[in-house]
Structure formats: structure tokens, C-alpha cells
Amino acid sequence: MHATESDPAPPADCTAADPPVSIADSVRLRKALGTRSIVLIGMMGAGKSSVGRRLAARLGLPFVDADTEIETAAGMTISDIFARHGEAHFREGERKVIARLLGGGPQVLATGGGAWMNEQTRRSVAADGVSVWLKADIDTLVRRVRRRNDRPLLHGGDVAAKLRRLSLERDPVYALADIVVRSRDVPHDEVVTEIIEALTARLAGASPEASPTPCPTP
Template identity: 65%
Template structure:
């Protein structure tokens, strides 16, 4: 026997599923491309967003590592940043042909004009905008960020954000990635997609 709560939730769940299907239909073959500074939640939030929309999740950095058979840190150390960025452009251009999907990009990927152009043609970009204290609390947990391997990672991060945020702001949509449960950010992304793609129709 179903619990009373299940009966109460059923209409909401059905309408939510219909909304998510409508969003995917409106995307057509385009990918949802998450951009933003390292630590803003692109991979974690992206996975959950993909699950909600029943789309594949792809992490561009993981695909680059697979193609090179090296980690991002190893590519930076052995070949330098410009070599990495060139490979990043090629991999993202290839991945964008495989939509619809949720694609998480590396923090510097959107700085490339060529990549921004590819994303504009093949995808819908969403900037996960996060504050400095939030991203620093996250990136400190991992020692694999090549751009932060120095004596002043917080100063480096602040400089990166100052340089990159005006470019991230060119994304189609912006969602604030805060220190809240990831599902709350996913809910905000879906609501933002609803307003953008469906003109406000399909509200739950």
C-alpha cells in the first residue's frame, strides 16, 4: 500500500518530470555547458543535473586526460598551459558534436574565443557563479590544481576570478553556486532553463 505522502507527491512528481522532458525537448541537439572558476561545482552539480534531465554527463577535463593518457596536472607540468589549452579546444569542439548532454568544462576553457564560439553554436552555456570563500573552501580539499601550486593560492584565485569573471558573464545564463545542498543549485538551474527555453511555461 502506498503511503499517504506518496499520493500527495505524485502530481508534483509527474509535473516535474513533464517539465524536465520539455526542457530536453527544447534543447534539441544542444548541450548544456557549465562554465566557471575551479571549485564552483561544475562537475558535482553537473552530474546531478544530468540525472534529473536523463542526459549523459561529460567532464571535459576527464576526456582530455583520457585522450592524453595523462592527468591535467601532468600535462601542465610536462607540456605547459598553452599546449593544454590547445588540446582542450579540440576536445570540447568534438564533445559538443555529441549532444544533448551536460558538459562540465575546465575553469579556463571559456576564456578561449574559439571555444566560446563553438559553445554558442552547439550548446547553451550556464555560468555557475561562486564567491571566493566558497571556491577556496572547496579547492583546498584537493592538491591537484596546477594553477594554484604556489605560495599564495588565495591571491592567485582572486586574480583569476578578476580576469575571468567578465568573460564568464558572456554565458547565456547565470546561476549562483552557493554553499547550499547541490540539489538546491540544480533546482535553480532547472528553473532558469524553464524561463529561458520555455518562456515561463511549464511551471511546477
């Protein structure tokens, strides 16, 4: 991104080197966050874990994946929990684990696709966190989830049709989130920057600044 000694100087209207979100902005956001967690919600395949790890690294916060914590607590995979005990049992365990994790903030917490559908979980997040919906279109979700076969709700049948049905059911509830950021096929760091800007505007009272003019590629 930054020029070497042999590179020509960028045009006067081109901003180089500095990232869109500065270290000072990150510190200010962490201070405004206090003990609250940044809670990522959205459909399976929305990128909550991959984006969440990068977001946590940018802000200097711990990253926690609720699904991983559920598997650790249960001593089995989520697929096995579904198979042996059913979805209702899994959802109750999920609610308890997320409630416990919210007491460990500040952190970036990625949740499973169905976690936000639980009203008690939404109340817990409202009390101890800031919710961010990573909203992705169906085509993007289909491309991503087909790379994995560990999604119990998608086993068998038409994956795209199942995702559409789940999206119709869940999107109106996801829309209750504090912040909505579109997840699409761009570098994850671009989505992370948008999340940080939206969080800063909401929590620290600052309007997101315009992105710098991109420099021409040599």
C-alpha cells in the first residue's frame, strides 16, 4: 500500500499508507464500549467467525466463537448435539452459554445463525453488548456454506431453498440488531472497517469519515 523510494509520488488528492481506522479511533471505541461485547449475528455463511477474528485483532479485544464454546461445554460437536438430543436441547444450551459469555466482555462474540431468534438472548445482548448483523444475500451464503458439510439445518435437500426459507424467517428478527453491515465478497478487512466506523458513530458519537481516495496501481 505505501510507496517505496523508487515509486513516484502519489497525486495530491490521493491518500496513501494510513488505514481507514486509526489506532486512536480504535482506542476511543474500546473506551466507549466499556465492558460490553460486540456481538455478531446473522445467517450461517455470513462470515461472523472470519470477520470477527479480524475485528477483534483490530480493536485489541479477545475473540470468542459461541459455537466452539458450546461444543466444549457439551463435549461433542454441534452436529452430534442435534442428532442425539434435538434442536430444542441445543438452543437451550446455546442460550445459557451465550448468557455466560456476555459476562466476560469486552470482547468480539460470534454467535450461531439461530441464536438471535431467542428472545432471552436478544435481551441479554441488549443489556451487555452491541449487536451487529452481518447481512449477506442468498447467493453469497450458498457459495460459502457449500464448502462445509457440518451445518445440521442444511443436511439433505436443496441448500439454496433451505437458506431462503431460513432467511425469510430470520431476517425480520436480525433487523432488530443495533447495527447492520453488508457481508459480501470483498476483503474481510473492508467489512471490518465498516463495522468499526458504524460502531464508532453509534457509541463514540462520531460520524464515519469518508474513505481516502485510492491510490493508482503502479
